[in-house]
Amino acid sequence: MFRGSKIRTKIFWAIFLTVAFSLADAFFLIHYRTEKEILTKYERIAEDDGKDKTHALSLTFSHYKMAATQIAESIPHMNNWKEYLTHKFAIFPEIKDVFVVSRDGRILFNAEKRKNVVRASNKDVTLLFQKIPSETSVVRAENLSFAANSIFVISGLIRLRGDKQPVRVLLNLDIPYIFTSVLGYPDVKNPYTYYLINRQGKILFTADSGIIGKNLSDLSLFKKLSQTTVAEKLRRNSTEPFKVLVREKKWFVFRDRLESGAFGFIGEEDLSPIIRAFQPTGKFLITFFIINLLIVLVVSEILAQHFSSPLRTLVNALGSYQKKKVLPPLEHLKNKKDEYGILTHEILNYIQEIEQKNHEIRNTLDQLKASEERYRLFLNHTPNMVLVVEGEKIIFANKIAALILGFKETSKLADPKKLLFKNLQGRVFPLLDIPAYYKKIPIEGTLQIDDKNLPVLVYNAEFTYRNTRHGLFILVDVSRVRQLEIEEKQMEWKLIESNRLASIGALATGIAHNLNNPLTSIVGFTEMLKMKYPDEPDLNSILRAANQMEKTVLIIMDRRKKEYDSQKQSLQLNEVISDSLQLLDVNTQFRYGLKKAVHLDPNLPPVFGKYGDFSLSLDAILYNAAEAMENCEEKILTVSSRMAKEGIQIEISDTGCGIPPENLEKIFLPFFTTKPDTTTDGTNHNHHIGLGLFITRRLLDAYRAKIDLKSELGKGTTFVITIPVK
Missing domain, CATH: 3.30.450.20 (PAS domain)
Incomplete structure (x- = not known):
């Protein structure tokens, strides 16, 4: 009823209801209970008097019956x-x-x-x-x-x-x-009235002669008692009075059968004088009760105001302190000697303790915040990814983890179930399930995020914080390590290949230099013999072979000289293409049966770069194209150059066996090769180590060149090299 009410309202109603219930109880005790006790007393007196009168009537009838019997027994004699x-x-x-x-x-x-x-x-x-x-x-x-x-x-x-x-x-x-001699008091106003009636309810005698002969149910005060009810009660065998209240009168059937049921004796107790006597008292008490309620209402309001005013002051002061952190002066309440003074004193002490605790808490929070910021700074500047997991939810990710894993906000982290981990055995499962599969650390594998695969080394640990199990994952990106390992191997192979090529180049240069003098002598002696024997046909053959060999030596020495120049210079790519085609002709494996279709644009602009970068790149592609057509019936090598919108384009096509679709993305990887160590004729090809096209791409990447590849099994392959030109 009073839930949510103010303390003043509660005090008011407590005082008012207490006094009001006390007044009501007093009113009930004084008026109604007293009236009821008096009425009950009068009823008991009337009941006892009626019983006495009934008994007297019974004795009187018995007396006359004895008299009649005595007379009847006397007169026969x-x-x-x-x-x-x-x-x-x-x-x-x-x-x-x-x-x-x-x-x-x-x-x-x-x-x-x-x-x-x-x-x-x-x-x-x-x-x-x-x-x-x-x-x-x-x-x-x-x-x-x-x-x-x-x-x-x-x-x-x-x-x-x-x-x-x-x-x-x-x-x-x-x-x-x-009836008068038995009942007595014929001339005195008595609150008890008695009726002698027959079985039909007809009044045989009563003090009021005016109603003798009338039916009892015809009386105005007895209207509510039906004739049937009276007749039924007169037929009762019990001697105990039957009572019924009609309006302000109490009726008693004291004896329902007198003298074999011929008569009935009924008493009436008139309570109206008593009720009327109490009516002024009741009105007075009601008026007194209402006046007292009004007085109590005013007094309750005054007392409630008096008792609640200090509390309201305290509440307002606490509300002001909560909003503005400023406590109004409460000295007038603190100096009170009653409970309000004690309460105010305790509240002020409590507020002082709270402020002290708040100061300590703020200092602690500042320290915790600084510590958290320091640790976050450490974690965010670590080069490794750090994840903290609670249950199946990632609750923290440092900056490098958010950057690599694609978390836009650390408060809205990605679904951890999307982070899949593939171990070295090829088994794929959610990253958070690593502790369930492994008990040792670190664990190496690949982290799969959407369409990305990231080689990682995972360190994981479990700990309990606030009765909740957490997981700590440290992911080390080993892609750079793997790249460095690959680059290291590539460098090793490159150094080996460079050393081998250098050795071969030096050897080729030495051979060419050593062959040059004998070839000069052979040509000179052959020409002298031809002058001496002009009709000898073999001399012409010897002279052609010597000239061809001399030409080949010059090509090798010229190419070697150009490749040794490591400085960047202005180059004509058509010359580089021509030199690579001439070098291809030197190889007897491809000299015969290979048809070349060359279409070079003479208006190509120069390119600033190293001769060796472009010559080695073109040699690798041309050599692969020639080898792809080794077992083909039709061997056509098409080389063209042209100026396009994107830059200079060099297109090299062959009619070889083609490249399978599954290998198209792998041919530029280091050490990838599909060529056997030996050919069908037994020639050793152990120099195929799978670095040619890889080196080609690395060399041309320095010039932002783009290599496009098209291939169809059984029809051939086409390389298109696009070199931007400033």
Whole structure:
């Protein structure tokens, strides 16, 4: 009810309701409970009085029944029984008449000598006396006019002297006299009213003569009691009173059967005087209660204001402190000697402790923040990727990890399930599952991120933080290491090849130089012999072979001289192409059966570079093209140069066997070769180490050149080299 209410409202209602309930309880005790106790007391008195009156009536009827029995037993022995009966009638005022009646209902004697009764022999009288039982009883003749206020006490059957027919003695008793003598107080206003009724509820006698003869249910105060209800209650066998309240009157059926059920005795207790007596008191108490409630309302408001004002001041002060961190002055409350002063003092001490704790917490937080920033700085500047995992969620990634793994924000890290790890055995599983597969570190493999493959070395460890298991992953990018290893191997092979080529070049130069002098002598001697023997045909053959050999030696020596020049210079690529084609002709393996189609654009601009870079690159492509056509029936080598939008383009095509699609991306890799060590004729090709095209690409990359490759199995291969020109 008071949830969320202010303390002032709660104090107000606490005081108001306490006093209001006290006043209501006092009102109930003073008025209603007292009234109820008095009414209950009056009811008990009326009930006891009614029981006494019922008992007195029963005794009275019993007395007259005994009197009737004594008279009936005495007169059969008397000769003057009529005088005796007349005498009895005269001395008892309650006896209105004495009758002697035959068995068939005829009245043989009556003491009052009323003619209408003596002569009465009508059917009603006869029926009345014929229905009288043989034993002594009390009956009521309701249909006889002379017996309107009478009760007949009838004796048993007797026989008079000289009379054979049995007769009865009937005492006609006066109901008002008997009822008044039994109940008493005929002239005093009594809160108890008694009714003598018959079985049909008809009033036979009461203090108010005006309602005698009426039905009890016709009374205005008895309207709510039906005739059936009254009749039912009069037929009850219990002697305990039956009670029913009608309006302001309490009704009692004290005895529902008097004298074999002929009569009923009902009492009425009038409670209206008592109720009316309490009405002014009730009105006064209600007025007093309302006035007191108004006073309590005002006093509760004043007290609630008094008690809640210091609390409201404290609440406002705490609210101001919470918002502005400034506490208003509370000295007037602190100096109080009551509980508010104690509470204010404790709150001020508590706030002081809080400020001290907050100062310590802020210092600790600053230290933690500085420490966290320092460690983050360390982690972000480490060259390795660092991941911290909680459950199946990455909660931290340093800058290098975010950069390599593609995390835009560390607060929105990628789904760790997308980070797949492939070990050296080829097994692929999520990176976070590494501890489940391995127990040793480090673990080498490939990290697969979308379409990227990154060689890594993984260090992992598990730890518990705040009762939660975490995982630490340190990923070392070994791609550069692997690249350096490859480059180192390439360098080794390059040095070996360079040394070998240098040795071959030096040897070739020496051979060419050593062959040059003998060739000069051979040519000279051959020409002298031709002059001496002009008709000898073999001399011409010797002279042609010598000239060809001399030409080959000159080509080798010229090429060697150009390649030894390591300085960059302005080059005509058409000359380089021509020199490479001439060198190809020197090789007897490709001299015969190879058709060359050469189309060089004479208007190509010069290129600034090293002669050896371009000559070695073209030699490798031309040599591979010639070898690809070694076992082909048609051997056509097409070489062309042209100026395009992107730069100078050199196109080299062959009609060889072609390159399988799965090898197209591999031919520029170091040490990749598909050539056997020996050919079908047994020639040794162990010099095929797979570095030609790799070196070609590395040499041309320095000039931002682009190499495009098209190949079709069984039809040949085409290389297009595009060299940008400034």
